[in-house]
Amino acid sequence: MAKPNVINLNDLFGTDEGDILESSDVGIKEVYLYKLIPFRNHPFKLYEGQRLQDMIESIKEHGVITPIIVRPMAVQEEQYEILSGHNRANAAKIVGLEKIPAVIKEGLTDEEAMLIVTETNLIQRSFADLSHSERARVLVEHYNAIKHQGKKIDLINEIETLSNTDNFNENSDSSQLATKGRTDAKVGENYNLSKDTVARYLKIDALIKELKSRLDKEEIPFIAAVNLSFLKVDEQNIIEEILKEKNFKVDMKKAEILKSFSQGRNLNYDKAHEVLSGKYFDKPKKAKSFKLKxxxxxxxxxxxxxxxxxxxxxxxxxxxxxxxxxxxx
CATH class of the missing domain: 1.10.1220 (Arc Repressor Mutant)
Structure with a gap:
C-alpha cells in the first residue's frame, strides 16, 4: 500500500523542520479506558456513521495498534486526558475493550497539549475532511507554535513520529481512521492555501462556538462568517440570540453591514435585528437635495x-x- 502524503503545516507557514525525535524514546503502557477523559473543549467532532463503523470493525480484528497520546491528570484519581486518539478510545469502548496502548506525555503546558490535539487530527485526516471551525483551530495552534519556534517545532516533529506516519501499513491505526472506498488519491490529496485564506481562518477561530457551528452546517457563508468574526463577543452573542429566535438567514451583505456598525461602535440588538431581518435594506432612500446657484x-x-x-x-x-x-x- 502506498505511503500517504501527510500534510505538513511547517511547509504552509514556510518553516524548517528540526530533527525528528526517535519514537524509541517514548514509553508506551496499557491504560484502562475508564481512566481516560476527553480533552477539555475538544475542537474536533467524533466520527459517526460509516466512518465510526469502519474503525470499530478494524479494532475488532486488529485491536488498537497505534497508541493514543495522553497526559496525566490529578495523581490521586489516576486519570489521563486524551490528546490524540479520541476516536480510537471511543471505538474501543464500543468494541468492549478494557485497556488500550497509550503514550503518556509528562509536563506539557496547556498550549503544547492543544498543539498535539490539533496536529494529530491534521496528520490522521485529510485537511479537506475537516470542518471550517476545525481547520481554523488547527491553523491557529500551528501559527502560534511557529511564532514561538524552538521546543514546539520539535513537538510537532515528535507528533508526526508518534502518529506512525513513516510506518503506514494496512494494519495501522491510520488505516483504521480511513473510510471504506477511500482511494489513495483522496488520502494524498494536496491543497493550496493562500496567505489571505490562512488569515481568514485565523479570524474564523474568533467566532463564538454557536456561530462556528452555523458555519460548519453551511447556515452562514464562509466570507460572511469572516466578517462576523470582527464583532465583539457580546455582539456575536446578540447575533446568535436573534438567529436562534427568528431563524433569519445571514448573507455577505448583511454581515458587512453588521461589521461596519460594530466598527462604528453602533451595533445593538435593534440594529442587528433590523439588518438580519432585511428591513434595513427596505428603507426608502433619502430624496436628493440641491441648492440653486x-x-x-x-x-x-x-x-x-x-x-x-x-x-x-x-x-x-x-x-x-x-x-x-x-x-x-
Missing amino acids: PKLVSKYFNENQTQKEIEEIIENALEIYFSKKDEIE
Whole structure:
C-alpha cells in the first residue's frame, strides 16, 4: 500500500523542520479506558456513521495498534486526558475493550497539549475532511507554535513520529481512521492555501462556538462568517440570540453591514435585528437635495422673497412644465 502524503503545516507557514525525535524514546503502557477523559473543549467532532463503523470493525480484528497520546491528570484519581486518539478510545469502548496502548506525555503546558490535539487530527485526516471551525483551530495552534519556534517545532516533529506516519501499513491505526472506498488519491490529496485564506481562518477561530457551528452546517457563508468574526463577543452573542429566535438567514451583505456598525461602535440588538431581518435594506432612500446657484436666484427672484415663497413658485413652475410635457408626449 502506498505511503500517504501527510500534510505538513511547517511547509504552509514556510518553516524548517528540526530533527525528528526517535519514537524509541517514548514509553508506551496499557491504560484502562475508564481512566481516560476527553480533552477539555475538544475542537474536533467524533466520527459517526460509516466512518465510526469502519474503525470499530478494524479494532475488532486488529485491536488498537497505534497508541493514543495522553497526559496525566490529578495523581490521586489516576486519570489521563486524551490528546490524540479520541476516536480510537471511543471505538474501543464500543468494541468492549478494557485497556488500550497509550503514550503518556509528562509536563506539557496547556498550549503544547492543544498543539498535539490539533496536529494529530491534521496528520490522521485529510485537511479537506475537516470542518471550517476545525481547520481554523488547527491553523491557529500551528501559527502560534511557529511564532514561538524552538521546543514546539520539535513537538510537532515528535507528533508526526508518534502518529506512525513513516510506518503506514494496512494494519495501522491510520488505516483504521480511513473510510471504506477511500482511494489513495483522496488520502494524498494536496491543497493550496493562500496567505489571505490562512488569515481568514485565523479570524474564523474568533467566532463564538454557536456561530462556528452555523458555519460548519453551511447556515452562514464562509466570507460572511469572516466578517462576523470582527464583532465583539457580546455582539456575536446578540447575533446568535436573534438567529436562534427568528431563524433569519445571514448573507455577505448583511454581515458587512453588521461589521461596519460594530466598527462604528453602533451595533445593538435593534440594529442587528433590523439588518438580519432585511428591513434595513427596505428603507426608502433619502430624496436628493440641491441648492440653486445665487446667480440663478437673483435672476428670477428678488431679495424680499422668502425661501417658502421661492419653493412654491418653483413647484408650480415644475407642475406646469411636466403637465405640458405629458400633453406633447
